Amino acid sequence: MRNDRRRSGRSLAILVTFAIASLVLAACGSSSSGGGSSNKTEASLGTVLYGSLPPVGTPVHGGTITQGQLTGQTPTYIFPIAPGANTSTGTISFLSELFIPLYGGPTGAEPKVDYGLSAANPPQFSNGDKTVTIPIKPGLKWSNGAPLDANDVVFWFDLLKAAIKESPANWGQYTPGLMPDNVKSISTSGQDDVVMQLTQPYNPGFFLNNNLQDTDNVYPLPSTAWNIASAGGPHLDYTNPANAKKIYDYLNKAGASVASFGTNPLWQDVSGPFKLKSFSPTNSSYVLVPNPSYGGSPKPVMDQVQVQTYTGFTAELNAMKGGTVDIGVGIDPSQLAETPALKAQGIDIFGGPGWGWFGGIINFKDAANHFDKVVSQLYVRQAIDYLIDQPAIIKGVYKGAAVPAYGPTPSAPLSPYAPASASTPPYPYNPAKAVALLKANGWKVVPGGTTTCVKPGTAAGDCGAGIPAGTPISFVWANQPESVSTTGALESEVVSSEAKQAAGINIQLQTKTFNFLTSDYNDASPAAAKYTNDWGVNNYGGLFTDYYPTGSGVWNEGAGFNTGGFSDPTANTLINDSVHSGDPNAVKTEAQYFATHLPVWFMPDGDYLLAVNSKKVGGQPDGWTSMTQQQWFPQYWYAVK
Amino acid sequence: MTGYIIRRLFVAVIITFGIALITFALLHYLSPSPVYDVLGAKAQPVAVAAWNRQHGFDKPEIVQFFSYVWHLLHLNFGYSYKLSQSVSALFNENAGRSAYLSGAALVLSLLIAIPLGIAQAVKRNSIGDYTATTLNFVLYSMPSFFLGLILIQFLALDLNIFPPTVSDNITTTWGAVTHPRQLFLPIITLALINVASFSRYMRSSALDNLAQDYIRLARAKGLSERAVLFRHLLRNACLPMITLVGLSIPTLLAGNLLIEVLFNYQGLGLLFYNALGNQDYNVLLAYTILGGILTVLGNLLADVAITVADPRVRLD
Numbered sequence: 032m033r034n035d036r037r038r039s040g041r042s043l044a045i046l047v048t049f050a051i052a053s054l055v056l057a058a059c060g061s062s063s064s065g066g067g068s069s070n071k072t073e074a075s076l077g078t079v080l081y082g083s084l085p086p087v088g089t090p091v092h093g094g095t096i097t098q099g100q101l102t103g104q105t106p107t108y109i110f111p112i113a114p115g116a117n118t119s120t121g122t123i124s125f126l127s128e129l130f131i132p133l134y135g136g137p138t139g140a141e142p143k144v145d146y147g148l149s150a151a152n153p154p155q156f157s158n159g160d161k162t163v164t165i166p167i168k169p170g171l172k173w174s175n176g177a178p179l180d181a182n183d184v185v186f187w188f189d190l191l192k193a194a195i196k197e198s199p200a201n202w203g204q205y206t207p208g209l210m211p212d213n214v215k216s217i218s219t220s221g222q223d224d225v226v227m228q229l230t231q232p233y234n235p236g237f238f239l240n241n242n243l244q245d246t247d248n249v250y251p252l253p254s255t256a257w258n259i260a261s262a263g264g265p266h267l268d269y270t271n272p273a274n275a276k277k278i279y280d281y282l283n284k285a286g287a288s289v290a291s292f293g294t295n296p297l298w299q300d301v302s303g304p305f306k307l308k309s310f311s312p313t314n315s316s317y318v319l320v321p322n323p324s325y326g327g328s329p330k331p332v333m334d335q336v337q338v339q340t341y342t343g344f345t346a347e348l349n350a351m352k353g354g355t356v357d358i359g360v361g362i363d364p365s366q367l368a369e370t371p372a373l374k375a376q377g378i379d380i381f382g383g384p385g386w387g388w389f390g391g392i393i394n395f396k397d398a399a400n401h402f403d404k405v406v407s408q409l410y411v412r413q414a415i416d417y418l419i420d421q422p423a424i425i426k427g428v429y430k431g432a433a434v435p436a437y438g439p440t441p442s443a444p445l446s447p448y449a450p451a452s453a454s455t456p457p458y459p460y461n462p463a464k465a466v467a468l469l470k471a472n473g474w475k476v477v478p479g480g481t482t483t484c485v486k487p488g489t490a491a492g493d494c495g496a497g498i499p500a501g502t503p504i505s506f507v508w509a510n511q512p513e514s515v516s517t518t519g520a521l522e523s524e525v526v527s528s529e530a531k532q533a534a535g536i537n538i539q540l541q542t543k544t545f546n547f548l549t550s551d552y553n554d555a556s557p558a559a560a561k562y563t564n565d566w567g568v569n570n571y572g573g574l575f576t577d578y579y580p581t582g583s584g585v586w587n588e589g590a591g592f593n594t595g596g597f598s599d600p601t602a603n604t605l606i607n608d609s610v611h612s613g614d615p616n617a618v619k620t621e622a623q624y625f626a627t628h629l630p631v632w633f634m635p636d637g638d639y640l641l642a643v644n645s646k647k648v649g650g651q652p653d654g655w656t657s658m659t660q661q662q663w664f665p666q667y668w669y670a671v672k
Numbered sequence: 673m674t675g676y677i678i679r680r681l682f683v684a685v686i687i688t689f690g691i692a693l694i695t696f697a698l699l700h701y702l703s704p705s706p707v708y709d710v711l712g713a714k715a716q717p718v719a720v721a722a723w724n725r726q727h728g729f730d731k732p733e734i735v736q737f738f739s740y741v742w743h744l745l746h747l748n749f750g751y752s753y754k755l756s757q758s759v760s761a762l763f764n765e766n767a768g769r770s771a772y773l774s775g776a777a778l779v780l781s782l783l784i785a786i787p788l789g790i791a792q793a794v795k796r797n798s799i800g801d802y803t804a805t806t807l808n809f810v811l812y813s814m815p816s817f818f819l820g821l822i823l824i825q826f827l828a829l830d831l832n833i834f835p836p837t838v839s840d841n842i843t844t845t846w847g848a849v850t851h852p853r854q855l856f857l858p859i860i861t862l863a864l865i866n867v868a869s870f871s872r873y874m875r876s877s878a879l880d881n882l883a884q885d886y887i888r889l890a891r892a893k894g895l896s897e898r899a900v901l902f903r904h905l906l907r908n909a910c911l912p913m914i915t916l917v918g919l920s921i922p923t924l925l926a927g928n929l930l931i932e933v934l935f936n937y938q939g940l941g942l943l944f945y946n947a948l949g950n951q952d953y954n955v956l957l958a959y960t961i962l963g964g965i966l967t968v969l970g971n972l973l974a975d976v977a978i979t980v981a982d983p984r985v986r987l988d
Contacts (some may be wrong), residue, residue: 102946107756116710116753198719200711287755312757313765314938315842341842342945346936351838436812546951550708558720 076656078140078444081432081638082145082370082381084656087103088649094670097337097665098358099347099459105315105340109298110286111250112187112279117287118203118248121315121663122327126250128319128665131302131327133165133184133251136245140576140656144244146327146374148664150179150251150302151225154239160232160613165243173253174301175179175538179326181219186254186269188217192508193275193284201283203248206584206591208592210242210249236448237610240578247484251293253300257282262296289315290347304331304666314340319665329651330665337367348642351378357648358668360658362501362640364430365517377646382638383659384434384443390574390634391523396554396596399564400505404497406567410472411504412629414460415536418529425635430520432638438626440580441636444660448580450619457627462533474504481505482535505537506567509552512542518637526632538568545571554596555589567595568632574663581609581618586630597630647671673979679971682969691964692744692957696737699953705729706953718859744961750954751847754947759958762943768845770939777862778920785867786910789874793882793909811868816873820861824934827857829938837936858935862928870916878909909937911982913957918974922966 034215042388076084106125108117113126127135127148131592137149146152153162171179196202204210213500215228229238243249258269260277265273269393285297292298293310301307305319313427316339321331341347345361352373362380391414397403405411425433434443435454442454458464473486473494484494484502494502503668507529513520523540530536543552548571553559574585586599587594587606605621608614626633635657639659647670654667707723724730728739743750749759792801811819815967817867828836834857842848848855882905929941936942940959947955 103949114711116708198711198718198722287756290761311840312755314840335838341837342933342942343937346837346934349829350936353832353836355835355837355839393917544702544951546708558881648759 049155069160073558074323075397075650076139078383078656078659079434080383080656081640081658083379084381084652085379085555085643085645086649088645088653088669088671090649090669091672092332092669093334095160095335095337096358096665096668096670097339097356098361098665099341099350099356100315100338101344101347101361102342103313104341106292106317106363107289107315108286108293110282111248112191112201112283112463113203113248113286115200115203115205121246124663125660126319127302127303127662128305129298129303129307130250131171131179131304131325132244133249134239135327136244136388136578137444137657137660139653139660140383140659142444142446142448142660144239144578149327154235154243156235156238160235160238161229162228163229163238163243164220165227167223167225167251168326169223172301173256173325174299174306174322174324174431175253175256176324177253177255178222179253179302180222180252181225182254183251183409184225185217186258187250187252188214189269189272189275190279190282193272193279197271197276197279199204200435209584213242232611232613234579234614235608236611236615236618237579237581237583240579241583244578249544251302253302256300257297262510268596293317302326302564304664316340325665325666328501332669333665336665336668346587348373351642351644352376356643357644359642360639360661360663362642363517364428364432364637364640367430367432367640372643377644378642379645380640380642382640383656384431384436384441384577384638385575385660386444386446387573387575387636388631388633389636390436391526391568391570391632392595393597393630393632394506394552394563394567394569395556395598396563396594397506397565398565399507399569401502402499402504402506404495405502405504405526406506408472408495408498409628410468412632413458414465414468415526415530416629416632417468418533418536419463419526419632419634420460420529421456421635422460424522424525427504428518428525428636429637432640433518433635434627434638436633438622438633439576439582440622443636446580448578448618448622450623452623452626459620465534469504477535479543480535483539503537504535506539507541507565507569508538508568509541509543509548509566510570511545511548511572516572519572522634523570529575541566549594553594555591555593565612573634579609579618581612581621582606582625582630586625595630599628599630602628602630645671673976677976679879680972680975684965684972687968688914689741689963692741693737693963695957695960696740697733700736700820701955703951704824704954705957706753720891732818739870740957749958750767752947752952754950754952755955759954762955763940763958766856766938766940766943769842769848769937770928770932773858773932773937774850774862774920776855777866777928778917779861780859780863780868781870782913782917784863785870786906786913788867789871789876790878790905790909792871792875793878794901797878802977808868811864812872814865815930816861816865816928817934819864820857820931820934823857823861838938840936858928858931858937860929866920870913871954873912873916874909877912878905879903881909884908907981911978914977914981915974917965918970918977921970921973922963 083286087575100121104121106117106122108122111126111130113122122534126547133151133152134144137143137322138145150167152166152168154264167181188211191202195205198264199205213230215230218226222225257277258266260267260281267278268277282341285295293307304322308320308323310317316557319336344361346365347356347359350360373380393406395403395407421435434441437456440449440453459492469476472493473484474482475485476482481503484498484500486493487498487500489496507522510523527538527540530538550561552566552569583606584588584590586597587603588598602624605624608617609621639661641658648668649666649671654664657664700929705724707720711719711723728736751758788804792804795801803938825837829831838854842851842854887900887905890904891975929945932939932941943955944959
């Protein structure tokens, strides 16, 4: 009897288990088909889009729009002279929501100044491009009623000089020799004109985009309200450097105090489209309300914007599905499989490439396995570039959400400074050509094995100077962990596998944190000299470049961001032309040179993906496409009927 | 007993010191100084050296460690350069919410597991016993985040009964207490995982006690089954639960990392998760040490509690 009951009980237990397993499997399967479409060109929008933009919709005045932000990209600083450690995506957008930049941008997705978002009209260059006159738009006001005028730009400049004198790291955009070092003097002409005398002639495109615009990091500051060194203290003459230092120290300390962002009266004097209503120091979520004094355009029409912090895109997307978030940012390509199901709920996923370059930075000083000598040979860099199949990487790693990038200017977004060849690969994927190139230069190529130099020397057909016989092509390729940067890790695996199988090139993959990659695998940092021979390629991600995409500061000799120690006299000359000559095409020539001479093995430019609940929110196209550049302008959004 | 407690506390101090030393050494190896987190990757060497000198990071590691211990003794856990707040302030902000989440889940799981375990023991080998056992094994083998995802899909996204994430407006512990609907899913997720193990222990303990003479005597004296179970069996069968509750104390404050991340709940676990991504080493160090202290204290409390509950147990 007992055995029978146990057997029947066991049968029941098995049935129950199967039932539960079925429920679990049903819960897991939430979509049937794969991801959405690949990128398609939207010339009218100046970029290439993944997915489709949310509809414009019929605007409704009022309402609350909720946007998600991800942990690690939240605002950590509120004073508009932000240190390098605080220039995250969240902080940059936060500042431009509260303060109107001197020259704002981008224009939609296009990397160029948007004068509607700016405090100034186009600058005028004269005196052989050594004098810049910046006309502040008349009639702009601070929220306390004071006029926003040329003096506020001088105030910013004086505080910036004080900040940098204390420590160059006090301004994230600082590059020695450029703003403010390249401004000999600054003055006002009347109420609305700022006049800068420069130390030497500068290309107007370079100076406007990389010194005055500079990723929205130049902000007029309220010179009649903030010229104090303590709360309630006397107003000081900020043109006195000693006073400027005191003022800067006070504002810098307050600007870093996350706990008081929402309560410090300083931060209620704003010029941007929004005022800060509240800020949570616990998770950096915040609420914005329209600033009625805002002089830019468009002006916000909603009642408030709530920005809520999420631990990751999964939690953010779940909140969107639950209806508590209207706009989600930083969607991961792995979630694109949910696109059809999300569309059915009225949630549109779209994305676009950022303006910058991405890929593996080559270490030209790594002496391990004579790599420095090997990689200094252009044909070696070309051969490895022939092994990088960008279309396949875009399809397999990025699920179609990326565009090819063959140089410092990607094929999209469109830019007046990108050369015509930006979308044409100089070395399209061709393993046979890679092998042929190596063989023609003295290498014994062993696909799947180890390729070695068999013709040392400097004659035609030899391996090249300093490469002994038997030298392999072998180096370390360092990435961020896959848990942090899935695409970076995967694309390095693809390249490593291809290089080994096709050409016998040994690439050892290594994982390091972002901080380690940027601070220790860095030839530009003397403190990192002990690691010089530990890495051959550093793929920490890449750089978002200024709108004028010169390699100045990155690839010229001794530049602060010359991570790989790239040294090329021709490049130095081209960079100098881009920065100082009046030739509007100089930067295109420079970009073409880097595309063919490869200081970096350039990788696809991944789309920045976003999600919008189109049933609740609408907006002008520029308001959506600008988000693909990781800058949000909530003044473009509105609730819809 | 007093002597035992003093000896255990002494050992706890040594263990905590050891945890601090190992954790400090490991984190210091990974990041000798947070200077680049503060000054940025482009910081000039002169500025880096000046900052390190100013904040004591140029001193020998052993000196830095003892300086850290000295601050710890004064309840100064250092400063989070990423969040621009003291670590103590961050812990104060988040500890209450974590404690509420874990505490509520613990209480709920005990309220379910104890009667369930007793019922399973009394109705041993019945259909109900096998069903409960199967469910327990499924829950026990299931990662907590996976269970959470299932509950989110069904109860939040499909049926829209509960929100999929905890609202950002829940910024205080009292806010969490007064918004039960917001916290239902994370609490029930944690509780169900705990029920799986607690009820198995309870069942096993109840079975042992049901076979004891005192139960047989109670039944022989004509007591009702309810009286036998609740007046005699319950107290004795619950003794192992005391140990389990003691071992759960670290999670009360150290947080439930995965659940807090999944449900976007602002607690110590989420703070730790964010600190991992931000390489906020002072937060990571303080969290690890706190977890170590709580584990040691939890064990001690469990041992002492057993003595109180069961006079037969003596601590030497």
